[in-house]
Amino acid sequence: MKKIFISIFAILFLGIFIINLITPDKLLSETENKKLQQMPEVSVENIMNGKFEDQYETYVSDQFILRDKWVAFKTFIDKNILLKKEINDIYIGNDNYLFEKHENIENKEQKLNKLEKFINQYPNTFVMIAPTSDEILKDKIKYMPTIDEYALLKDISSIVNDKYIDVYSTLNKNKDKYIYYMTDHHWTTYGSYLAYIEFCNKLNIEPLTFKFETISDNFLGTLHSRLNIPVKEDIIEKANPIVAIEKVVYDQQKEINQLFFDKYLSTKNQYGYFLDDNHGLIEITTNNKNGKTLTIVKDSYANCMISMLVNHYEKINIIDKRYFAAGYEAYLDESSDILILYNVISFFENF
Amino acid sequence: MVFSSTLFLFVFIPVFFLLYFISPSKIKNIILLIGSLIFYAWGEPIYILLMIFSTISDFFHGKLIEKYRGTTKSKIFLTSGLIINLLMLGFFKYSDFLIGIINGIFNTSIPFLNLPLPIGISFYTFQTMSYDIEVYRGQCKVQKNILDFAIFVTMFPQLVAGPIVNYSQVENELTNREPNIDSIYYGINRFIIGLCKKVLLANNIGIVWTEISSKNFSELSMLTAWLGILAFTFQIYFDFSGYSDMAIGLGKILGFNFPENFNFPYIAKTVTDFWRRWHITLSSWFRDNVYIPLGGNRKHQLRNIFIVWCLTGLWHGAAFNFVLWGLWFGTILIIEKKFLLKYFEKIPGIFQHIYTMLIVIIGWVFFSVENIKDIFVYLGKMFAFDNIIDNYSIYVVLNYFIIFILCILFSAPILKIKNKNIVSAINCILFIICIAYIVSASYNPFLYFRF
Numbered sequence: 001m002k003k004i005f006i007s008i009f010a011i012l013f014l015g016i017f018i019i020n021l022i023t024p025d026k027l028l029s030e031t032e033n034k035k036l037q038q039m040p041e042v043s044v045e046n047i048m049n050g051k052f053e054d055q056y057e058t059y060v061s062d063q064f065i066l067r068d069k070w071v072a073f074k075t076f077i078d079k080n081i082l083l084k085k086e087i088n089d090i091y092i093g094n095d096n097y098l099f100e101k102h103e104n105i106e107n108k109e110q111k112l113n114k115l116e117k118f119i120n121q122y123p124n125t126f127v128m129i130a131p132t133s134d135e136i137l138k139d140k141i142k143y144m145p146t147i148d149e150y151a152l153l154k155d156i157s158s159i160v161n162d163k164y165i166d167v168y169s170t171l172n173k174n175k176d177k178y179i180y181y182m183t184d185h186h187w188t189t190y191g192s193y194l195a196y197i198e199f200c201n202k203l204n205i206e207p208l209t210f211k212f213e214t215i216s217d218n219f220l221g222t223l224h225s226r227l228n229i230p231v232k233e234d235i236i237e238k239a240n241p242i243v244a245i246e247k248v249v250y251d252q253q254k255e256i257n258q259l260f261f262d263k264y265l266s267t268k269n270q271y272g273y274f275l276d277d278n279h280g281l282i283e284i285t286t287n288n289k290n291g292k293t294l295t296i297v298k299d300s301y302a303n304c305m306i307s308m309l310v311n312h313y314e315k316i317n318i319i320d321k322r323y324f325a326a327g328y329e330a331y332l333d334e335s336s337d338i339l340i341l342y343n344v345i346s347f348f349e350n351f
Numbered sequence: 352m353v354f355s356s357t358l359f360l361f362v363f364i365p366v367f368f369l370l371y372f373i374s375p376s377k378i379k380n381i382i383l384l385i386g387s388l389i390f391y392a393w394g395e396p397i398y399i400l401l402m403i404f405s406t407i408s409d410f411f412h413g414k415l416i417e418k419y420r421g422t423t424k425s426k427i428f429l430t431s432g433l434i435i436n437l438l439m440l441g442f443f444k445y446s447d448f449l450i451g452i453i454n455g456i457f458n459t460s461i462p463f464l465n466l467p468l469p470i471g472i473s474f475y476t477f478q479t480m481s482y483d484i485e486v487y488r489g490q491c492k493v494q495k496n497i498l499d500f501a502i503f504v505t506m507f508p509q510l511v512a513g514p515i516v517n518y519s520q521v522e523n524e525l526t527n528r529e530p531n532i533d534s535i536y537y538g539i540n541r542f543i544i545g546l547c548k549k550v551l552l553a554n555n556i557g558i559v560w561t562e563i564s565s566k567n568f569s570e571l572s573m574l575t576a577w578l579g580i581l582a583f584t585f586q587i588y589f590d591f592s593g594y595s596d597m598a599i600g601l602g603k604i605l606g607f608n609f610p611e612n613f614n615f616p617y618i619a620k621t622v623t624d625f626w627r628r629w630h631i632t633l634s635s636w637f638r639d640n641v642y643i644p645l646g647g648n649r650k651h652q653l654r655n656i657f658i659v660w661c662l663t664g665l666w667h668g669a670a671f672n673f674v675l676w677g678l679w680f681g682t683i684l685i686i687e688k689k690f691l692l693k694y695f696e697k698i699p700g701i702f703q704h705i706y707t708m709l710i711v712i713i714g715w716v717f718f719s720v721e722n723i724k725d726i727f728v729y730l731g732k733m734f735a736f737d738n739i740i741d742n743y744s745i746y747v748v749l750n751y752f753i754i755f756i757l758c759i760l761f762s763a764p765i766l767k768i769k770n771k772n773i774v775s776a777i778n779c780i781l782f783i784i785c786i787a788y789i790v791s792a793s794y795n796p797f798l799y800f801r802f
Contacts, residue, residue, distance in 0.1 A: 002536040005775040009539050012782070017365040032794065048396050057358045061793040064357055070790035077784060082555070082753045086746075088791070143746045 019065050026063065030268040031225040036062040072228035079229065086144065088226040093140035096232040097182045098223040099133055102147050105348045108155070114351060116159050118340070125338040126202060128165040129156050130187060130195060130301055132343050133180035136171050149344050156347075165202045167195040181234045184221020185343075186271060189237045192305040203337065205312055210239035215260075219270045236270060241307045247285040250276060251324075259284075259307050274303035280324025281331075284316040295335040297321060297328075299346040313337075322350055352393045354597050355550050355789055363390065368604070380502055380526075383605065390507040391470070398469035401439065406504045408435050409479040410497050413486045417493040425487065432483040436476040443469055448669040471510045473666060477636055479504055482518040484640055491519040499525045508601035512594035514612035515632040521607055528606030538603030543778040543785075545596025550785045552761065553589035554792070555754050556582045559747055564719065568728040574744035576732040582751075583719050584712055585758040588617065591630070617762040620703040621695060622683045622710050637663055656681050667718070672726060676717040683710055 028035045040046065040055035047053070064070070071088075078087040085092050091099040119125045134141060135149035150168065157164040171179055171187075171194060179191030187195075189212060200207035219234040238260060249255045256276070264272035275282060278300060294309065295317040296302055302318070310316055317331040332338055342351060352359050367386045374382050392399040412432030419425040441449075447463045454461055482503070485491045494500040502525055509516055530538075563571070563579030571579070592613035602609040612632050619625035626634055637659050645655045657678075664677020687695075695703055713730065720726045732738075768774050 001772055001775075002532050005772075005779075006532065006535055006539060008779060009782075013361065014365045014369065016361045020361060050396055053393050053396075057356065058793070060362055061357045061790065064361075064790050067790055067794065070787045071794050073784075074787040074791040077787065084753075085750050088794070143742050143749060145743055145746055 016065065020060070020063060023063075023065055029062075029067070031068050031228065033222075033225070033269070068228050075227045075229045085141075090223050090226045091134070091141045091144045093137070093144075095140055095182075097133065097137060097140050097180075098227070098231065099137070099141050099144070100185050100223055101144070102132075102134070102345050105147065105152065105345075108152075108348060111348050111351055112155060112159055115156065115340070119160060119163070122332050122338050124336065125340060126163045126165055126199070127156065127160045127340045128167060128195060128199060129153060129340075129347050130167050130343045131171060132185065132345055133187075135344075136168075136175050137180060147345070152344050152348070156344075163202075165195075165198050167198050170194045170198055178235075181219070181221055181223075183224040183231055183234050184219065184271060185223060186221070186301060186304070187343075188234075189239055189304045192301070193239065193308065196305055196308045199309070199339070200312075208242060208308070208311055210242070210308060212237040212239055215273065216265050216270050220268070221271060225268065236273065238273070238304070239307050241286075241310050243311045244287040245284065245310065246287055247283075249283045250279050251281050252283075259310075271300070271303070275306060275318070278320055278323060279318075280320055280322075281328070282318040284310055284318070286310050286314060286316075288312070289314050292336045293317070293334060294337045294339060295319065295331045296339045296341055297351075298339075298341040299343060299350060301343045301346070302341040305341075309339075352390050354594065355546060355554075355785075357789060357793075360786075360789070371605070380498060383506060384498060384502055387502070387505040387507040387510065391505060391510060395470055398472075401443070401469055401472070402475055402505060403501075405436060405439060405476060405479050406501050407497070408432065409482055409504070410494070410500045412483055413493050413500075414495075416483065416486050429483055429487045433480050436480045436483075440472055440476045442466075443472055445665075445669045471512075474513055474515060475504055475510060477515050477633075478518070481515070481636065481640065485517060485519050491522050494518075494522075494525070496526075506605075506607075508605070508607075509595075509598040509609060512591065512598070513630070513632060514595050514598060514609050515636055516609055517636075520610060524607050530604060530606035534603045534606065538600045538605075540600070540774065540778055541603060542597050542600030543782050545593040545598075545600060546785050547781045548589040548593030548596060548761070550788045551781070552754070552758055553586050553593060554788070556751065556758055557586040557590070559751055560586055560719070563747075568725055568732060571729070571732045571738075572741040572744050573732060573735055573739045575741065575747065576729060578744060578747045578751075578755075580712055580716055580719070580729075580733070581755070584617075584715050585755075585762070587715070587719075588613075588762065589758070615762065615764050617708065617711070618704070618764070619707050620700060621687055621692060622680065622707055623687050623692065625707055625711060626680070626684070633663065633666065653685060656685055660684070670721055672717055672721050672723060675723070675726070676714055679714050679717055680710075 025038055026036050027038075037055060037058040039059055040052050042052060046055075061067075075087050078084045079092065086101060089101040091101055093099050115127070119127070131149045131153065134144075134146045138146055153166075153168055157166065171191065174191075174194055177190065178188055179194065180187050193210070193212075197207045199205075214235055215238050216236040217233065219236045220231070221234060224231055241259070245257060245259060247255060248257050248259065259275060261273055261276045264270050264277065269277065271277075284306075288311065290313070292313045293315040294313045296306075296309070297319050299320065299322075306316070306318065313336075317335070319328045319331065321328075340351070352363060354360075363386075367382070371379060371382050371386070388399065391402060409432055412428055412435075415428040416425050416432070419428065443466055446466065450461050450463055453459060482491075482494075482500075486493055494503070503516075503518060503521060559582035560579055563575060563582070566575075568576075595612040599609045599611070610632055612630060614628040614631065616625050616628035619628055641662060642655050642659045645651070645658065647655060660677040660681030661674055662677070663680075664673040664675070667673045667676070716726055716729055716733075720729055768777075
């Protein structure tokens, strides 16, 4: 019996080693949204300064066979045996909702100063900062430590004054509706529609009504990626623009003339359907020749709202500072309106 | 290299043990030595030279002590052997501590050296020093083969976190060991148990302490303060004893019998008993090589206890809070020896146990918080009845109560399963679960694609 046991273990250790060795290396991980470490360069210098050792260790764990499944298994144990409510920085809330556990905001003063400088330089700037689900839906995660986003929004609004677009109230009023995804950190298209109405009210534009079309009923988003266990799936809707889209240029290179991309619906990152995921610069021209231009400095929260905003402008420039960090001033100079649109956590990280 | 990593478990172990077991006996020690050097150099490409230097130094010191046996030269070489080790340890571990003291007393501003601590230096210097001492006392024979001696110093199982092995304990096994089915079977099981303690218990409960210790202590509720230090209490036990289990297990597979280092310390009924169960090899080392030579309990007992406990504290860390920790226990032990132990027999066991754990847990506050002021703020919060429970403490309970219960259960020898087959089957399952946790530890998805 002892021999059998020893053999089982020998096979386990040796087997996993050999399987890892012979299976081809993967380049990137869809669930982790990152490039996976490849075999590092073997050089005397790298070995002596420890770089080779660190990279090789990362290489072994990044390329470990069935990595996503092991994470799913660990989540399963955490959830069902250890009865944890917080797993891999995700809170498991009531009613099938997952929430992201946020780190404390750093650099708050620095970002607020940056914002103040921006609005002073461009006085036609409107600011819309959205709370995330763990603020609006916090009843579903009682006792879990969360960031006081309401206070952060107050700090922002006190700097921006009359050009601040408050979306907290409308989202809070409608919190029993499906305004945030259960498995993803974004708001739903309907949630962004409520914010769009506030935008219109602030700019004295008549808000349009849209037809919402379901484009996916099996969306498992970024929050699910941290757990990899079966959870209730989300539904993604889109709002079809009412004006005609004449031209859409991505990163000044690709002219594709569409706002929606079906290819993402068969991948993990279905939210990428909106605006081909994340680009540094997108330039949209519509057939609404009213001479007005809107430049949006944003994170991915804006992506599902674009098809609603385009209807009121002849030209829309969309800038994501994570991928287009400098040189976008020309676009700001030529705009009739500027909109800063982030979720509050991402604002303090990425603005 | 860390035992609980995919690199160690699924690259180092398969390659090393395959080569080791297919080699003829004469080559086995060379494989073990090379493997151990690679293991150490992997984390410390430069500091491995220190360890090699220590090996060479004590190898020749042993020979010189033996050569001049009976004369004063022998004692001189013992002294120089010890001093070289202590200087090395002192320089790399305690120089900034000393600089801090000098700056404090003389108002100088000598800059700190900020030397990274060489891994395992507290362990291998103590092992090599014990060799010099045992040769001098005639408790072992001199090792004439430098390769075999190098194995004693560098072998990877206990190099990083103990147990501290005296040369005499493995003297014969260095050149003459016969692992058999029973020892390999025992070794694998022991290793898995250690791995589970570290990965499943210590790492999980450690998250609680990491979070709570990074908060502003003056804002903690009483329950939060207790949960935090309880988490640390379990983390350090399962981490440390888990490592010892893994070391002993690996040793057994290779054919070595390392001494036990932990014996369920948290079931102790007195603090005296606690220290017979915690980091046993360290207390034995200090007892045999400092306490008894200083006179033990025959001459100057209080002074000897004071010195030993200052040193024990300092060994754990180069900062004053560790000295406080050592003195805390030194004081309690003196009180126990002089008065308490006599009365304790009359008290029911459960109260003895509560008393002991209270002392130990308060001790851990000294150990785990480096800033002296913060230590007393934290202790204050543990007994502040004005803020007993808050939302955060409820969150910790909701999230970790199962883990806490498991930690309490496994701190005691509750599992006595006779049937070895069942034990093996359970260990197989636990090992698979460990892999899941180890792989997940490096899994960190980003919200948007990182170039």
